[in-house]
Amino acid sequence: MRSCLQDDDRNKFLDNASAFVALLDGKAVLKPGSEKKFTSDRFVKYDVGQFAAYLTLAAESKGISSCIVGWVNEDTLAHYFPTEGLPCAMAVALGFSNETSVPPKKRNRFEDIVLTEK
Numbered sequence: 001m002r003s004c005l006q007d008d009d010r011n012k013f014l015d016n017a018s019a020f021v022a023l024l025d026g027k028a029v030l031k032p033g034s035e036k037k038f039t040s041d042r043f044v045k046y047d048v049g050q051f052a053a054y055l056t057l058a059a060e061s062k063g064i065s066s067c068i069v070g071w072v073n074e075d076t077l078a079h080y081f082p083t084e085g086l087p088c089a090m091a092v093a094l095g096f097s098n099e100t101s102v103p104p105k106k107r108n109r110f111e112d113i114v115l116t117e118k
C-alpha cells in the first residue's frame with residue numbers, strides 16, 4: 001500500500017509507517033424520501049472525512065501517530081486491493097512518529113475562517 005502513496009518521491013515520511021487504511025467513496029443509502037432532494041453521493045465525502053477524523057483521534061488516544069494522505073495512485077491501489085472500481089478519497093497512514101514535538105506551522109487566524117453574525 002505504501003507504494004500507492006509515494007508517487008513522484010512524495011510523502012517520504014511514510015517510509016517507516018506501520019499501517020495504512022484506504023478510504024473508498026462507497027455508495028450511501030439515504031433515508032426514504034431523501035433521494036428526492038439529494039443524489040446518493042451527496043454526503044459520502046463528509047462521511048469519509050468524519051471517519052478519517054475519528055480514526056486519527058482514536059489512534060492519537062492510543063499513542064499512535066497518523067497522517068491523512070490524499071496523494072494516492074488509484075491504479076496501483078486497485079492492482080493490489082479489491083476496490084471494486086470505487087474511487088479512493090484518501091488514505092490514513094498510522095505509525096510512531098520520530099518527532100517529539102509538533103513542528104511550527106502557519107495557521108489561518110480563527111477570525112479569518114469563522115464567520116460570525118453581523
Ligand SMILES: Cc1cc2nc3c(=O)[nH]c(=O)nc-3n(C[C@H](O)[C@H](O)[C@H](O)COP(=O)(O)O)c2cc1C
Pocket residue numbers: 011067068069070071072090105
Ligand atoms: C484529504 C487530505 C489529504 C491530504 N493529503 C496529504 C498528502 O498526500 N501529503 C501530506 O503531506 N499531507 C496531506 N494532507 C495534510 C495532512 O494530512 C494534515 O492534515 C495536515 O498536515 C494538517 O495537519 P495538522 O493540522 O495536524 O498540522 C492531507 C490532508 C487532508 C485533509
